[in-house]
Amino acid sequence: MVDPIDFISKQRGKILQTYEELHLLAEPSWKEENTSLYLxxxxxxAGFKIKTYSGHYGFTAELKGQKQEVIALRADMDALLQEVDGTVQANHSCGHDAHSTMVLSAALALAKNKLLLTHTVRFIxxxxEEKAEGALRMIEDGALENVMFLCGIHLRxxxxVPFNKAAxxxxHGSTASLKGIIKGMPSHAARPEEGNNPIEAAALLIQAMWQIRLQETGKYSIKITELHxxxxxxLIPENTRFTFDLRAEANDTMENLLKKAKHIIEKTAALTETEITYSVEEYSPAAVKNERAMALAREAIHTVLGEENLEPACLSPGAEDFHFYTLKNPDLAxxxxxxxxxxxxxxxxxxxxxxxxxxxxGTQILAKVIMEADQKEW
Structure with a gap:
C-alpha cells in the first residue's frame, strides 16, 4: 500500500513542473483546449476513465470504487483575460493553474491505491469559472451524478490566510452585475425641451440605488461601476448605458437586494418617462457552510499541517462559481x-x-480529504 501523503512529498519536483507547464498554457474562459488536453x-x-462533453473543454476523470456513490474534487481551468505589461492576454492571476495542478496531483497519488477505494472518486x-458559467454547465452535463461529497480548493x-495554514x-458572498440601457429622446442641447435626457434619468437612478436599505443584518452593497x-x-444623447455591482453575504439578502433594485429601475423609468431595459449578469451565489464537509476538511488540514495551522474560516469579499454546485444541489455535502x-x-x-x-x-490536504471521505457512509 502506498501512502499518498508520502508519495506526494516525493513527487515535489514533478508537481512544481506541472504547475509551470500549466501556467504557460493560460487560456481564457471557454477556450481551455490545450489545458484540458494536457490534464x-x-x-x-494513469488509467483514469475520462468523460468529455460537447460544446466545451470541461471533463471528468474517475477511479471506480466498490460503491456507485461518488466523492469528488473540483478544479477550475480558465485564466483571466487582462492587461499585463501593456498587452491584453490570458493570465493565471486567480490561481486556477495551481488548483488544476493540485487536483491532478492528488488524483495521481490516489490512483496508486485505487483497488482499496470504497467509493468511486471523480475529479471534475x-x-x-471567471465568467461564473462553468459550474452550471458541468451540472447540466451531469458531472454531479451520484456525487455525495465535493471539495474544492482556492489560493488565498x-x-x-497566512502561509502554511489552511481554512x-x-x-464567499454573492455577487451580481445589473446592466442596463436608458433610452431617452435625443435633441440639440440648445433645445432640451425637445428631448428627454437619459443621463439625467441615470443620475436619479444612481441616487435612488444609493438609498437602498434592507432589513437584513448581513453586509450588502450596491454601487455604480459603469456609466456611458x-x-x-x-447634444442630448438618446441612450445611456450603466452597470451596478451588487454584493451580499447571503443568498436571501442578494435576492432582496435585486428585488429592490428592479423596483427602483421600474419606478425611475416611469418617473422620467424613459425606457430602461436591464439584465442580471455574472451572478454567483454565496457559500453555504456544510458542517459535515467542513469536518472532513478540518481533519485533513490537521493531519497535514498540524492543529496550530488550522484556520477557523476564510472570510472573502469575492465570489466563486463553485457555490452553484450546492445552490443547485442543496443536499450535497x-x-x-x-x-x-x-x-x-x-x-x-x-x-x-x-x-x-x-x-x-495543498495536494496532500486534497488527497487526505478524499481518503477521509472514503471512510464515511454517504
Missing part, C-alpha cells in the same frame, strides 16, 4: 478549502505571485 493526457496515462475539471491572499471553508452616455458637448500560500499583492492582480511550496501541502 486529460496525464490522467489517461471545469471551464469558465496572505492577509486572509476548511471559504465564506453622450458623444458631443452640445461540499466545501472549498482556503489555502494560505503567501499570495501577493492580491488575486486578479496582473503580477500575482505565491509561494509554490503551498502546492505540495
Amino acid at each position: 486529460r493526457e496525464k490522467l489517461s496515462q 475539471f471545469q471551464p469558465a 491572499p496572505s492577509y486572509e 476548511p471553508v471559504i465564506q 452616455g453622450g458623444e458631443a458637448s452640445n 461540499a466545501t472549498m478549502i482556503g489555502l494560505g500560500c503567501d499570495l501577493k499583492p492580491g488575486l486578479h492582480h496582473p503580477n500575482m505571485a505565491f509561494n509554490k511550496e503551498a502546492l505540495i501541502y
Whole structure:
C-alpha cells in the first residue's frame, strides 16, 4: 500500500513542473483546449476513465470504487483575460493553474491505491469559472451524478490566510452585475425641451440605488461601476448605458437586494418617462457552510499541517462559481478549502505571485480529504 501523503512529498519536483507547464498554457474562459488536453493526457496515462462533453473543454476523470456513490474534487481551468505589461492576454492571476495542478496531483497519488477505494472518486475539471458559467454547465452535463461529497480548493491572499495554514471553508458572498440601457429622446442641447435626457434619468437612478436599505443584518452593497452616455458637448444623447455591482453575504439578502433594485429601475423609468431595459449578469451565489464537509476538511488540514495551522474560516469579499454546485444541489455535502500560500499583492492582480511550496501541502490536504471521505457512509 502506498501512502499518498508520502508519495506526494516525493513527487515535489514533478508537481512544481506541472504547475509551470500549466501556467504557460493560460487560456481564457471557454477556450481551455490545450489545458484540458494536457490534464486529460496525464490522467489517461494513469488509467483514469475520462468523460468529455460537447460544446466545451470541461471533463471528468474517475477511479471506480466498490460503491456507485461518488466523492469528488473540483478544479477550475480558465485564466483571466487582462492587461499585463501593456498587452491584453490570458493570465493565471486567480490561481486556477495551481488548483488544476493540485487536483491532478492528488488524483495521481490516489490512483496508486485505487483497488482499496470504497467509493468511486471523480475529479471534475471545469471551464469558465471567471465568467461564473462553468459550474452550471458541468451540472447540466451531469458531472454531479451520484456525487455525495465535493471539495474544492482556492489560493488565498496572505492577509486572509497566512502561509502554511489552511481554512476548511471559504465564506464567499454573492455577487451580481445589473446592466442596463436608458433610452431617452435625443435633441440639440440648445433645445432640451425637445428631448428627454437619459443621463439625467441615470443620475436619479444612481441616487435612488444609493438609498437602498434592507432589513437584513448581513453586509450588502450596491454601487455604480459603469456609466456611458453622450458623444458631443452640445447634444442630448438618446441612450445611456450603466452597470451596478451588487454584493451580499447571503443568498436571501442578494435576492432582496435585486428585488429592490428592479423596483427602483421600474419606478425611475416611469418617473422620467424613459425606457430602461436591464439584465442580471455574472451572478454567483454565496457559500453555504456544510458542517459535515467542513469536518472532513478540518481533519485533513490537521493531519497535514498540524492543529496550530488550522484556520477557523476564510472570510472573502469575492465570489466563486463553485457555490452553484450546492445552490443547485442543496443536499450535497461540499466545501472549498482556503489555502494560505503567501499570495501577493492580491488575486486578479496582473503580477500575482505565491509561494509554490503551498502546492505540495495543498495536494496532500486534497488527497487526505478524499481518503477521509472514503471512510464515511454517504
